[in-house]
Amino acid sequence: MRNGSLKCATLAITGILAYASLAPLAGQVAAEELTIGARVAPSNLDPQMSALGSDLGYYHHIYEPLFEIGELSDLSPALAESYKLIDNNTWEMKLHQGVTFHDGSAFDAEDVIFTLNRLRTQELPGNDGLVKEMLGPVVSIEAVDSHTLKIVTSEPTPDLLNRLSEFSILSSAIGVSATTEDFNTGKAAIGTGPFKLVKWDRGEKLVLERFDDYWQGPAEFSTVTFKGMSNDPARIAALLAGDVDIIDYVPPLDAARLRNEGGVEVFTAPSGRVIFLQVDAVDDTVAQLTDKAGQPLVGKNPLEDLRVRKALKLSISQDLIVTKIMDNLAFKATQGIPEGFGGYDPDIPLPSYDPEKAKALLAEAGYPKGFGLTLSCPNDRYVNDALICQGVGQMWSKIGIDTKIDTMPKSVYFKKLRENAFSAFMLGWGNDAGNSISLLSSVIETRDDDKGRGSWNASFSNPDLDKMIDNAIIQMDEETRNKALAEAMAMAIEEVALIPLHAQAVIVAAKNGLSYTPRANEQLLAYFVRQAK
Numbered sequence: 008m009r010n011g012s013l014k015c016a017t018l019a020i021t022g023i024l025a026y027a028s029l030a031p032l033a034g035q036v037a038a039e040e041l042t043i044g045a046r047v048a049p050s051n052l053d054p055q056m057s058a059l060g061s062d063l064g065y066y067h068h069i070y071e072p073l074f075e076i077g078e079l080s081d082l083s084p085a086l087a088e089s090y091k092l093i094d095n096n097t098w099e100m101k102l103h104q105g106v107t108f109h110d111g112s113a114f115d116a117e118d119v120i121f122t123l124n125r126l127r128t129q130e131l132p133g134n135d136g137l138v139k140e141m142l143g144p145v146v147s148i149e150a151v152d153s154h155t156l157k158i159v160t161s162e163p164t165p166d167l168l169n170r171l172s173e174f175s176i177l178s179s180a181i182g183v184s185a186t187t188e189d190f191n192t193g194k195a196a197i198g199t200g201p202f203k204l205v206k207w208d209r210g211e212k213l214v215l216e217r218f219d220d221y222w223q224g225p226a227e228f229s230t231v232t233f234k235g236m237s238n239d240p241a242r243i244a245a246l247l248a249g250d251v252d253i254i255d256y257v258p259p260l261d262a263a264r265l266r267n268e269g270g271v272e273v274f275t276a277p278s279g280r281v282i283f284l285q286v287d288a289v290d291d292t293v294a295q296l297t298d299k300a301g302q303p304l305v306g307k308n309p310l311e312d313l314r315v316r317k318a319l320k321l322s323i324s325q326d327l328i329v330t331k332i333m334d335n336l337a338f339k340a341t342q343g344i345p346e347g348f349g350g351y352d353p354d355i356p357l358p359s360y361d362p363e364k365a366k367a368l369l370a371e372a373g374y375p376k377g378f379g380l381t382l383s384c385p386n387d388r389y390v391n392d393a394l395i396c397q398g399v400g401q402m403w404s405k406i407g408i409d410t411k412i413d414t415m416p417k418s419v420y421f422k423k424l425r426e427n428a429f430s431a432f433m434l435g436w437g438n439d440a441g442n443s444i445s446l447l448s449s450v451i452e453t454r455d456d457d458k459g460r461g462s463w464n465a466s467f468s469n470p471d472l473d474k475m476i477d478n479a480i481i482q483m484d485e486e487t488r489n490k491a492l493a494e495a496m497a498m499a500i501e502e503v504a505l506i507p508l509h510a511q512a513v514i515v516a517a518k519n520g521l522s523y524t525p526r527a528n529e530q531l532l533a534y535f536v537r538q539a540k
Contacts, residue, residue, distance in 0.1 A: 039227070039228055039229065039538070040228060040229065040230040040231070040232070041227075041228040041230070041231045041232070041252055041253070041533055041536060042231075042232045042234065042250070042251045042252050042253075043231065043232065043233045043234065043251060043252065043253050043254070043255070043531060043533065044234055044236045044242045044245050044246060044250075044251035044253070044254035044255070045233045045234065045235055045236065045254075045255055045531065046236065046237055046239070046242060046254075046255055046256035046387060047061040047235075047237070047256070047387065047388060047417065048209075048210050048211075048213075048233075048235030048237070049061075049062055049065045049207070049209075049213060049233075050062050050418065051133075051187055051190065051191055052065070052066075052069070052190045052191050052193075052196055052204065052207060053131075053187040053190040053191070053195075054066040054069075054070050054174075054175035054177070054190075055122075055125060055126055055131060055134065055138055055139075055174075055175075055177075056131060056133055056134050056138075056187055057134075057137075057138070058137035058138045058141070058173055059421070060280070060437040060439065060528055060529055060530065061388070061417075061529075061530075063173065063439075063528075063530065064528075064529075064530030064531060064532065065213065065233070066175045067175070067200065067530065067532060068200055068201065068202045068215055068231070068532065068533060068534070069109075069175075069196055069198040069200045069202060069203070069204055069215070070175030070176060070177065070198030070199065070200050071085045071086050071175065071176060071198060071199050071200050072085050072086065072171060072172045072173065072174050072175055072176065073085060073086050073087040073100065073102075073119065073168075073171045073172070073174070073176065074087055074168045074169070074171050074172045075172060076169075076172050076439045076440070076441075076526075076528055077526070078276075078524055078525075078526045078527065079527055080279045080348070080438070080439060080440070080441035080527045080528065081441065082168060082169060082172065082440075082441070085172075086102060086103055086106065086114065086119075086176055086199065087100050087101065087102060087103070087171075088101045088102060088103045088154075089101045090168065093157075095163040095483055096159055096160045096161070096162065096163060096164075097157065097158070097159050097160075098156075098157070098158045098159075098160075098167060099151065099155065099156070099157050099158075100155070100156045100157075100158065101154060101155055102114070102115065102116060102119070102154040102155070102156065103154075103222070104154050105222060106199050106222045107199065107220055107222070108178045108180075108197050108198065108199055109197050109198060109199075109203045109218055110178065110180065110197050111220075112178060112180055114176070114178075114199055115150075115153045115154055116150035116151075116152070116153055116154060116155065116156050117150060117153075117179050118176055118177065118178055118179045119148070119156055119176055120148050120149075120150060120156070120179075121177065121178075121179035122174060122175075122176050122177045122179075123142060123145065123148050123174065124148065125177070125183070126138060126139050126142050126174075127139075127142060127145065131187070132187075133187065136425070136456075136462035136463070137449055137462045137463060138173060138174070139459075139462075140448075140449060140459045140460070140462040141170040141173055141174075141445075141459075142170070142174070142459075143458070143459020143460075144160040144161050144162055144164045144167075144459070145158060145159070145160055145161075146159045146160060146161050147159045162481050163481040163482070163483050164480075164481070165480075165481070165482065165483050165485075165488060166440055166442065166444050166480070169439075169440035169441070169442075169444075170440075172439070172440070173439075175198065176198070176199065177195075177197070177198070178197040178198070180197070181194075181195040181197060191207060191209075193205075193206070193207070199221075199222065200218065200221070201217070201218055201221045201223070201225070201226045201533075201534045202215035202216060202217060202218055202226065202231060202533065202534075203215065203216045203217075203218050204216075205230075210235050211234070211235055212232055212233060212234050212235065213232070213233040214230065214231075214232050214233075215230070215231040215232070215233075215533070216229070216230055216231075217229045217230070217231075226533065226534050227536070227537065227538055228533060228536070231533040234251060236251075236254075237386075237387035237416070239256070239258050239261070242254045242256075243257070243258075243261055243265070243516075246265075246271065246516055246517075246518065247268065247270075247271070249518070252517060252518050252521060253515065253516070253517035253518070253521055253523065253531070253536060254515070254516050254517075255515055255529070255531040256390055256514070256529075257273065257514035257515065257516045258390060258391060258514075259333045259334035259335070259336035259337065259390065259391070259512070259514065260334045262275070262334070262336060262514050262516075263334070265516050270518060270519050271516055271517070271518060271519065272516065272517050272518075272519060272521070272522070273514065273515070273516045274514070274515045274516070274517070274522070274523050274524065274525050275336065275512055275513065275514050275515075275525065276512070276513045276524070276525035276526070276527065277338065277345065277510065277512060277513070277527065278345075278437075278510055278511040278512055278513045278527055278528075278529055279344075279345060279348070279437055279438040279439060279441070279510075279527040279528060280389075280435045280436065280437045280438065280510065280511050280528075280529060281340050281342075281343050281344060281345060281435065281436060281438065281507060281508075281509070281510050281511075282340075282389055282392075282395070282433065282434075282435045282507075282508045282509055282510070282511060283340070283343060283433075283434060283435070283436075283505040283506055283507045283508055284319075284323075284382075284399065284431060284432065284433055284434075284505065284506040284508065285431070285432055285434060285450075285465075285466045285467065285504070285505050285506070286310040286316060286319065286380075286430065286431045286432075286466060287308070287310055287427070287429065287430050287431070287465070287466045288308070288310045288311050288316065288466055288467050288468075288504075289311070289466060289467060289468050290308060290427070291306055291307070291308055291311075292304070292305055292306055292307075292308065293308050293310065293430045294428070294430070295380055295381035295383075295411075295429065295430035295431075296308060296309070296310070296378065296379065296380050296430050297378065297379035297380070297409070298378055298379065299376050299377065299378060299379065299407075299409065301379060301409075304378065309372065309373075309374055309378055310380075310430070310431075312372045313502065313503065314368040314369070314371055314372040315368070315369060315372050315374065316502075316503035316506075317365075317368055317503055318364075318365040318366070318368040318369045318372070318406065319365070319403060319408070319431075319503075319506065320358055320503055320506045321358070321359060321360065321361045321362070321364050321365040321368070322360075322361075322362050322365040322402050322403055322405065322406045322408075323358070323360065323399055323402050323403075323506065323508070324360040324402060325339045325340070325357065325358060325360070325508060325509060326339075326360065327398065327402075328395060328398060328399075328508055328509060329509055331398075332391050332394050332395055332398055333390070333391060333509065333512075336512040336514060337390075337509040337510065337511055337512055338509060338510040338512070339357055339509055339510075340507035340508060340509050340510050341355040341356060341357050341358070341500070341507060342355050342443075342496050342497075342499075342500055342507055343436060343438075343443060343446045343447075343450070343451075343496065343499070343505055343507060344436075344438050344442070344443045344446060344496070345438070345510045348438055348441050348442055348443065349441060349442030349443065349444075349485070349488070349489045349492065350442050350443035350444070350447075350479075350488075350489050350492025350493050350495075350496060351443070351493065351496075352493035352494075352496050352497050354497070355496070355497055355500055358506075358507065362402075362405055362406050365406045366406050366407065369406065369407060374407070375407075376407055377406065377407025377408045377409065378407075378408065378409070379408070379409035379410075379411070380403075380408060380409075380410060380411075380430045380431050381410070381411045381412075381413050381429070381430055381431065382396050382399060382400055382403070382410055382411070382412055382413070382430075382431045382432070382433075383413045383414075383415070383420070383423070383424075383428075383429040383430075383431065383432045383433070384396035384412070384413070384414050384420070384432065384433040385414065385415065385416065385417045385420040385421075385433065386414040386415060386416065387416050387417055388417040388420070388435070389433070389435045389511065390511050390512075390514075392414075392433060393412075393414045395433070395508065396412050396414065396433060397412055400412045424465055425463070425465065427465040427466075429465070432465075432466075434450070434463075434505075435511070436450060437528055437529065439527075439528045442489070442492065443492045443493075443495075443496055444479075444480050444492065447476045447479070447480070447492065447495055447496065447499065448460055448461070448476055448480055449461065449462050449463045449464070450463050450464055450505070451464065451467060451472065451476065451495075451499050451504050451505070452464060452472070452473050452476045452477075453467075453468040453469070453470070453473050460473075460476075460477075466504075467502075467504045467505075469498075469502055469504070471498075472495060472498050472499060472502065472504070475491070475494060475495040475498060476495045478491060479491035479492045479494070479495050480492075511529070513525035513526065513527070513529050515531060517536070520538060520539045521536055521537065521538060521539070522536075522537045522538075522539070523535060523536050523537070
């Protein structure tokens with residue numbers, strides 16, 4: 008099922024459960040506690056409020072989706088047992104029987120219907136828009152029987168199973184009146200996942216307790232505590248001091264040092280996340296743009312000019328970012344998805360580094376001396392995010408772009424991004440589904456809430472590209488779909504809808520005696536942390 012392939016109309020699940028190969032056997036459960044130093048703390052515990060990869064990782068401890076994204080962005084079953092494609096717009100899904108929620112109630116089709124209808128029919132204040140957007144094509148969800156669903160879409164949606172992997176299934180017993188605060192306090196945080204919520208102190212720690220009746224076998228650890236530790240040196244120091252057992256988002260420059268430390272193991276894997284920059288190329292007046300004297304550019308936006316966007320791209324050295332800032336624990340990127348993912352175009356070349364050509368393009372566009380802008384970035388979301396932006400700012404300044412760097416916590420940053428408050432900014436897209444559909448439809452396509460497109464697009468619009476994306480994402484044949492996606496990606500790169508920088512590596516460090524296989528989606532899932540036997 009990689010890339011949502013529909014070559015086989017029915018997926019037999021028995022024997023290949025997403026977690027089964029790693030689940031502890033009965034009688035092997037240990038009673039130890041596990042403490043995780045996490046760079047990114049949860050935004051909230053209502054799983055329908057956010058589709059940020061960091062939040063999804065927390066949700067998947069307490070709740071489960073119908074389908075699960077595996078270590079290599081491969082799609083595996085979770086609460087679903089099998090599916091059948093009736094026609095291009097109609098799906099039938101069989102659900103696992105014998106699954107219980109944390110309160111002891113049985114999981115069935117009504118819980119799935121309740122979950123999906125909560126998004127389709129209720130306004131959830133503060134929702135990031137992406138989760139609801141993914142459900143946009145769904146017209147109806149019906150129970151054929153207690154463990155069989157029929158889902159009908161308004162158009163062919165070949166990546167429906169991938170989309171469903173983003174939805175944590177809730178218990179219908181919580182009722183339609185359940186609020187986000189009810190989830191945050193634990194009142195409504197009732198899932199089928201391997202852990203139950205004990206307590207959440209926002210920004211400080213999240214405490215989970217093993218669910219002994221978990222249908223795929225109980226976890227190894229009786230208690231799991233996530234400690235929010237956004238400061239990289241502090242997180243590493245806590246691991247070395249024994250205050251935490253395992254940490255995520257190890258900075259590349261520290262990975263080599265940790266490998267030489269006694270008592271520590273380092274685990275790495277390629278990430279599916281590509282880091283890129285975008286600029287506001289749609290608004291005539293952008294608050295953070297100035298002339299060389301520092302005066303606002305009113306009614307004139309140089310970023311609308313393709314030559315200016317190309318100049319910004321030409322002035323960035325991926326070599327310097329990958330080798331110096333990322334210590335070679337990153338991979339150069341030509342486009343918004345990594346090589347091997349569905350819709351990847353191998354003919355897109357690596358970006359050139361040519362500051363002189365960049366200056367010439369600026370002069371041709373009418374800005375021979377440049378102008379001023381602000382590059383906004385998070386400082387606690389991506390690996391070395393603030394350092395990367397500082398480096399880019401220096402590169403842009405060398406071609407005459409007076410660049411101010413504005414970094415902030417992700418809790419502030421993403422809210423401002425969605426309010427279109429930035430002239431230039433950083434974004435990283437996880438590509439969890441193993442293809443480019445989410446990136447193209449959510450980040451590149453013009454925002455259209457009625458169509459369920461562009462929920463994270465704050466900077467770009469091209470009607471011709473919109474049509475290409477719309478056509479690509481409804482192709483049911485995988486080969487045809489990937490070719491159309493690649494063509495859309497090529498146009499997006501040509502138009503500099505984004506400036507690709509690199510694909511991250513996933514780096515996790517743990518004390519000796521623990522092992523972990525990092526996942527391409529960067530989520531550190533306690534259920535998969537293993538103790539040496």
